[in-house]
Amino acid sequence: MPELPDVEGFREVLRSCGTGRRIRRVDVRDPGVLRGVTVRRLRKELEGRRLEEPWRHGKWLVAPTDGPRVVWHFGMTGLLLAAAPGDPVADHDRIVLTLDDDRRLHYRDQRKLQGVHLAGSDEGVGHVLGDLGPDALGLARDTFLERVAGRRGAVKNVLMDQSVLAGLGNLLSDEILWRAGVAPGRPARDLDEAELRRIHAAMGRVLRSAVPAARVPPRRTWLTGRRDDRDPVCPRCRGPLSSGRTGGRRSVWCPACQS
Structure with missing residues (x-):
């Protein structure tokens, strides 16, 4: 199960691959991982948006754009992977984001116990994260x-x-x-x-x-x-x-x- 170090690794994947890039296409291959958002709305809200610096709290990863924020939870089996244009898409790749340089971000999750949320603001992110305690990394x-x-x-x-x-x-x-x-x-x-x-x-x-x-x-x-x-x-x-x-x-x- 992904824990804090794993999600910090996913944050680095997102930061190094996506920060400053625009999302050219959103391919939802399995709507079963969407939480509180439709396929249509996710595409409408994200396509053309520029990814900004991601951040993590506990096991949650937040990917801000110059519009809404994508909030990821990886459940028991989730992964976030960077892929080159010619790389294959795996059976359990549920969402694929194609960036403006043709690199891709693959959200892969076999069991689909958690998933992807969309928040319109930082306040909305707070509602998604709920009653989380302080992050364990660097806690006084x-x-x-x-x-x-x-x-x-x-x-x-x-x-x-x-x-x-x-x-x-x-x-x-x-x-x-x-x-x-x-x-x-x-x-x-x-x-x-x-x-x-x-x-x-x-x-x-x-x-x-x-x-x-x-x-x-x-x-x-x-x-x-x-x-x-x-x-x-x-x-x-x-x-x-x-x-x-x-x-x-x-x-x-x-x-x-x-x-």
Whole structure:
């Protein structure tokens, strides 16, 4: 599932390929990914518009133009790809934007759980994004403590709650908690300030490494790089990793290193 680092990578694709270019053609190959906008309106509003500097909040990507704003959410399987004029269109490419230099932007999504919105203003973008918490990247420690301390539920569920912090998903949360030495099922309201500070510091380190890679890197020194092994072991203590469900999502942790 695309998380903050993935969407930051999509922002860079959009920035490098599209910023300053006009959208010459909008090809909606599957209207099932449109949210609150028709094919006709999307084409009418976007064709001929110039793309401006994109920005991201959490897992959402906003592509402003010199008119409306395109707001993307990538759900479980979404991608944004740059393509040359002769490149093929894949079966799951749902929307293709052709730019004035004939390069294309492909929105690809197999499962179509989220999709593409159109907002007429920054206020409209706010309505689409809804009640999102602050972006996790670069979040100040005091703000993190204020938003997480005392929350009900398992700490992993709190980290993944987009109304608390925007951008963290399943892989990031497991990685952050492993580094911080906190078990994912611990009630957030039971954590002391030292533990919360460790989680915040681990979040910063993980995101600083993951954003340049545009993904959660499957490095063997990371929990992420071990979680799908047949018999996974902790990269730190070499003990066996545990796996279970936290809030309906698969969690992986080290029972020896996390308490």
